[in-house]
Each structure stands twice: as structure tokens, then as C-alpha cells.
Amino acid sequence: MPSRSSESWRARDRRVVWHPFTQQKLWMEEEFPVISAGKGVWLRDVDGRKYIDGVSSLWCNVHGHGRREIVEAMKRQLGRLAHATFLGLSNPPAIELAERLVALAPKGLTRVFYSDDGSTALEVALKMAFQYWQQNGKPGRTQFVTLDAAYHGDTLGAMSAGGIDLFHGVFRPLLFPTIKAPTTYAYRCERSKTEVECAKHCLDEVGAILGSHGHEVAGLVVEPVVQGAGGMIVQPPGFLTGLRELCTKHDVFLIADEVMTGFGRTGRMFACEHEGVVPDLMALSKGLTNGMMPLAATLATDRVYGGFLGDFKDRRTFFHGHTYTGNALGCAAALATLDVFKRDRTLEKLRKTIHLLANLLQDFYSIPQVGDIRTVGLIAGIELVSDPETKAPFPPEARTGHRVALEARKRGAILRPLGDTIVLMPPLSITEKELRTLVAIALDSVKAVLGAP
Numbered sequence: 001m002p003s004r005s006s007e008s009w010r011a012r013d014r015r016v017v018w019h020p021f022t023q024q025k026l027w028m029e030e031e032f033p034v035i036s037a038g039k040g041v042w043l044r045d046v047d048g049r050k051y052i053d054g055v056s057s058l059w060c061n062v063h064g065h066g067r068r069e070i071v072e073a074m075k076r077q078l079g080r081l082a083h084a085t086f087l088g089l090s091n092p093p094a095i096e097l098a099e100r101l102v103a104l105a106p107k108g109l110t111r112v113f114y115s116d117d118g119s120t121a122l123e124v125a126l127k128m129a130f131q132y133w134q135q136n137g138k139p140g141r142t143q144f145v146t147l148d149a150a151y152h153g154d155t156l157g158a159m160s161a162g163g164i165d166l167f168h169g170v171f172r173p174l175l176f177p178t179i180k181a182p183t184t185y186a187y188r189c190e191r192s193k194t195e196v197e198c199a200k201h202c203l204d205e206v207g208a209i210l211g212s213h214g215h216e217v218a219g220l221v222v223e224p225v226v227q228g229a230g231g232m233i234v235q236p237p238g239f240l241t242g243l244r245e246l247c248t249k250h251d252v253f254l255i256a257d258e259v260m261t262g263f264g265r266t267g268r269m270f271a272c273e274h275e276g277v278v279p280d281l282m283a284l285s286k287g288l289t290n291g292m293m294p295l296a297a298t299l300a301t302d303r304v305y306g307g308f309l310g311d312f313k314d315r316r317t318f319f320h321g322h323t324y325t326g327n328a329l330g331c332a333a334a335l336a337t338l339d340v341f342k343r344d345r346t347l348e349k350l351r352k353t354i355h356l357l358a359n360l361l362q363d364f365y366s367i368p369q370v371g372d373i374r375t376v377g378l379i380a381g382i383e384l385v386s387d388p389e390t391k392a393p394f395p396p397e398a399r400t401g402h403r404v405a406l407e408a409r410k411r412g413a414i415l416r417p418l419g420d421t422i423v424l425m426p427p428l429s430i431t432e433k434e435l436r437t438l439v440a441i442a443l444d445s446v447k448a449v450l451g452a453p
């Protein structure tokens, strides 16, 4: 029996709230949990039921909920200053955070531009790349190359760079066109048998695009190492390096969207580090504040930054900003988050956790309808198909992935699938025992939905 307290919260929610990425008609029948507390990897609802946060509250929690040091730092900052405009003013946490990010990021990224979320961080990068060429002798460079299945956020510019038709299709007439390149989705690649071949084919295509259109291209946008919302599509080693080389050859800016991959998610602080790649622009958000405050940053090289310097009359200013740019409370949360990386030796300890996840995932192969398992760092995507031979998907209206999430919820874990790809992406701080519990719940839930023994 659902208790009165959660029922009454749900009733109030259903009357006035409109949820993201949600068909509200179906929401009215759903018994969604109402979360009122979080500690470590655990979320608790108003009835006191506990759930493992299996997707890090949409990929942004790193050190766990309610992490004391971060909460304390935020309280201290609140006692001093929550927010003062960054237009015409500065503040200590924003200055210190920029110093720390520059020191931490791939060498060569030397400037930090703040905004509020992943979408705006990416929009800022697109606008910087575009304007750079307008005022630096190549105004014909107005286009962007983007990958199939890319996801860069939900504002119009970020959607323009995206490639997920289910989300972006209806808005197409509003979006600016980009040059689409194929992506490294080896499982469904018709032209190649191996991941390496698939990646080579993609790189060849990008090379061909830049060969013929390079002089019109301002930048190439990529989620380095793994494409998130597109289905956790992992790139084989060398792909990012290949993109970097092609961009350098054609003098096109490489824009790395590290909104999901940044802050340890792939096992390194930033995914670009796996291949020693330095992008020209890099977008950060999600893990930046341990998911505790909306904050984002776009990092730029000296070259990009230098292209905006001049006298006021030169009209080279970057006219972009948001009310909460450089928010002091958010920057304090981010500084404390970086401190915890050091204190906990998060990246060092993470190696064991990543290894364990990769091992535990093997159990999923015992289920015939598991078509593909993609994993890197503390990210896993388990793609379910109705027929493993033909790789035919389940009909979307069966909502197979969603049903797995509902089963997981009954068993005490929060999952949010991408279509029929089950995503596991717990906070990096998850213990071995908690990870075993999470994977076991996910496995049982998939079996329950598919009727597997």
C-alpha cells in the first residue's frame, strides 16, 4: 500500500508540474518516487524507501549525495556571498576555480568562460568558434561538422549540433544545418565488421568532408571517447586522435563536449586525456559541482581568446552572458568538489571500481536479448534487442527499457534508460558492495521484463 504522504505529493505534482522528457499523459498513471533526501549513492523518498542512484542523478553526481565537505563549503560561501553579477565585477571563488580548471585541463586551454548548464556551455563554444572566424579573416567558415547520434543539449544551438531524431526531429525547421558525419556505432555499422574498421570508416568520411568543405567549416563538435545520450556509443582508441589530426590539418576548431565525460567519468579527469588530445574549446558541466549546483564552463585556447581582443570600436567583443554567469555559490561547490578528488584519491581508487563493473557486466551476456554491452570508465550501456540474430529492436511502444527501470525501482535502484539501452552510471564514490547490489538489481530487472530464467 502506498502511504498517504507519497500519494499526496504525487497528486500535487500531477496537478501543476510538467516533467522533462516525459509524456505527461502516462505520468499520471505512474507511481513515481518523490525524493526528499540523499546520502552517498542512496536516495530516499518521502516514505523512507531507499534507492541506489544508478545514474548519478543523470550523470552529474561524482562523490555521492550530501557530501559533507562540499555542503560545508557551500554553507560558508552562502554566509559571504551567494551571487553578484559577473558583468563588470568578479568574485574570489570564480577566479580560483578558473585557475584550478586551467591547471587541470589539457595543456593549452587557458581561458574559462562560465555559464549555467551543459547546453549553454556548448552554445558558448559554438558561438566563440563562429565569431572567431568572422573577425579573423575567414568569414566563410560558418559551418559545423557534427556526428550522428550526438547529443549536446536542448537549446536551439545545442540541438542543431545534435543528431538524435526522436528528440530533435520536430524542431529541425528551427535549427541551423550542420554537416553530419557517421559515428562509431560498431554494433549497427553495416559497412564494417570490427570496431576498428568502423572507426576508420568514420574518420575517412570526416576526412572527405573536411577535404571538400574544410574552408567553410568553423568547428567539429564531438563527445570525446563516448557519446552519451545517443546510447553510450564508445569510440575505439585512436578515433579522437584521428579527429584532432584532421581538424589540425584543415585548421578547423575541435570542440570537445566533456559535459558528461568530464570529472573522472571515463577513468581520467577528462576523456581527452586518454589520447593526450588538446581541443580548441571544451565544454564542462554535470560533474563540475558534484551535481549540487547548476554551473558550466567553456574552456578556450590562447588562440581562440586572442581572436577576440581589440579596441571597443573593433567590435571583437564576445557579446554573450547569463544572469548567473560566474555564480559564487556554484563556483564554491565546484572548488570543494575538486578538493574531494584529491582528499579521496578518487581517480586512483576508481580503477578497481571500473574493473569490477566490467567483470560484473559479463553476467548480462547470459540473457539472449542482450545485443551489445558498451562500457568505458564507470559508464555502461546494455542494449536490449528483440532478436539478437537480426539485431531487430523491440517496438518502441513496448517501452522495454522503461519497464526495466520500473522493475529496478521495486528492487531499490533508480535507472534511466536510453530507449532500450539500460544505462549504469553510478557515482564514482560507489563501494564494491553497492556496485554489486546495483548490477544485481539491474540484471534481475532485465530478466524479469524479458522473462529470462
Ligand SMILES: *Cc1c(COP(=O)(O)O)cnc(C)c1O
Pocket (backbone or CB within 6 Å): 117, 118, 119, 120, 122, 151, 152, 153, 154, 223, 228, 229, 257, 258, 259, 260, 261, 285, 286
Ligand atoms: C547532458 C549533456 C549536455 C547538456 O547538459 P544540460 O546541463 O542538460 O544542458 C550536453 N552535452 C552532453 C554530452 C551531455 O551529456
